[in-house]
Amino acid sequence: MWSSKVADLNNRVALVTGGNSGIGLAIARRLARDGADVVINGIVTNEEGGAVALEIASAHGVSARYIRADLRNPAEIESMIRDVEREYGAIDILVNNAGMQHVSSIEAFPVDKWNDMLAVNLSASFHTIRLSLPAMRAKGWGRIVNMASISGLRGRAGKVAYNATKHGLIGLTKAVALETATTDITCNAICPGWALTALVQKQVDALAERESLDNEAATRQLLGARQPSGRFVTVDQLASLASYLCSDDAQEVRGAAWTMDGATTAA
Numbered sequence: 001m002w003s004s005k006v007a008d009l010n011n012r013v014a015l016v017t018g019g020n021s022g023i024g025l026a027i028a029r030r031l032a033r034d035g036a037d038v039v040i041n042g043i044v045t046n047e048e049g050g051a052v053a054l055e056i057a058s059a060h061g062v063s064a065r066y067i068r069a070d071l072r073n074p075a076e077i078e079s080m081i082r083d084v085e086r087e088y089g090a091i092d093i094l095v096n097n098a099g100m101q102h103v104s105s106i107e108a109f110p111v112d113k114w115n116d117m118l119a120v121n122l123s124a125s126f127h128t129i130r131l132s133l134p135a136m137r138a139k140g141w142g143r144i145v146n147m148a149s150i151s152g153l154r155g156r157a158g159k160v161a162y163n164a165t166k167h168g169l170i171g172l173t174k175a176v177a178l179e180t181a182t183t184d185i186t187c188n189a190i191c192p193g194w195a196l197t198a199l200v201q202k203q204v205d206a207l208a209e210r211e212s213l214d215n216e217a218a219t220r221q222l223l224g225a226r227q228p229s230g231r232f233v234t235v236d237q238l239a240s241l242a243s244y245l246c247s248d249d250a251q252e253v254r255g256a257a258w259t260m261d262g263a264t265t266a267a
Contacts, residue, residue, distance in 0.1 A: 007247035010035035013088040014246075015081075015132075017041045017071060017124065018098030020052045022197040023147065026235035027095055027242045032060040034243055036093060039084050041067050063088075071098055071124035072116055081131040090135035090142075093246050096125040096169075097147040103158045114161050121165035122172070129176055133185070142185035143246040146173050150191050150261050166191075170257045177255030186254050188245050193261025194223060196232035229262030 014031045018024040019040030032038045038056055042049050049066030057064040065087075069080040084091055100120045102113040125146055136142030151159055152166030169189060176187040194200070208218035220230050241260060244250055259265050 007031075007034045007243045009093070009243075009246060012036040012092040012246075013039070013084070013090065014093035014095065015039045015041065015084055015091050015128070016095040016097055017128065019095070020044055020049050020066065022199070023192070023195060023235050023238050024095070024097040025052065026239040027097060027145075028064075029056055029059070030236075030239035030243050031093065031095075031246065032056045032062045032064060034246075035062065037063040037088060039065050039067060039088075039091075041069055041071075041080060041098065043068060043070055072119040074123075074127050077124060077127045078131055081128065085135055090139045091132045092136070092139070092141060093143045093145070094128055094132050095145045095147070095242060096128055098124060099147065101159075101162055103162075104160075105158060106160045109160055117161040117165055121162070122168045125169060125172060129172075129187075133176075133180075136185050137183065140184055142180075142183075144173075144176065144185070144187040145242050145245050146170075146187070146189040148173070148189040148191045148257060150193050150259060150265050152189070152191055153257065153259070153265055173257065174255040181254060184251070186245070186250065188250075188253055188256045188258060190238060190241055190245070191257050191259045191261065191265075192233050192238055193259070193264045194227050194232055195238060196234055200232065227262040227264050228267070231262055233260050233262065 014036040016024050016028045019028040020042035028038050028040050040053055046068055053064040053066040067080050069076040071077060098120055100117045146169050148169045149166040151163050152170040155163050173187050173189040204218045204222055207222055208215060223230055
């Protein structure tokens with residue numbers, strides 16, 4: 001259930017990377033609900049991604065399209081940005097949501113996974129921001145929202161690449177916020193704790209079945225001490241926060257690493 005409208009984004013154009021599923025899809029739907037035309041990026045087929053874009057357009061009466069681009073490839077990123085600018089003009093709202101995860105000790109961490117995670121989780125945001133900013137500056141308005149993580153604020157064994165890239169993304173956010181501080185362009189990061197995506201719900205369901213638990217008990221057991229509230233962050237809550245950061249009310253929220261984590265980082 002969507003909350004009430006936070007931002008008036010009529011006549012704005014939003015690009016959401018990793019926007020065909022999970023948190024990215026929730027954000028794309030929310031921005032469209034707030035009036036923005038939406039471009040979603042992903043690596044699924046054009047048919048699959050196009051169907052998601054059509055659903056967004058039909059539900060919210062905005063323009064929506066899908067662009068398939070591999071964010072490990074800077075040339076594909078540039079092609080995507082130029083494509084959006086040709087069709088819509090400036091990208092008003094840039095949501096860098098796409099990300100990868102791999103868990104392993106550093107000694108066993110595959111080098112190719114490290115390189116891919118650096119490219120998708122960090123370098124892709126560098127490229128989308130540097131390529132989108134000139135048109136934002138020319139238009140005199142912009143919102144950049146980077147999906148970081150509480151893993152960008154603290155360390156955890158087995159997550160060397162994820163920790164490194166999310167820490168880096170927060171640093172990138174702060175630097176861009178300072179470079180745009182005198183303009184009407186803002187740059188902020190969202191740092192979720194454990195969010196309830198379809199993939200995580202499968203883990204809950206599997207635990208519930210394995211140990212004969214109901215959904216609530218399985219959730220509490222899975223979260224354990226990792227999220228003190230005992231509840232998952234929802235994708236709709238994260239989408240509402242992204243919407244707020246795109247609103248005029250958030251004009252002076254700049255360089256924030258905004259946690260939504262059930263008090264995980266409060267300890």
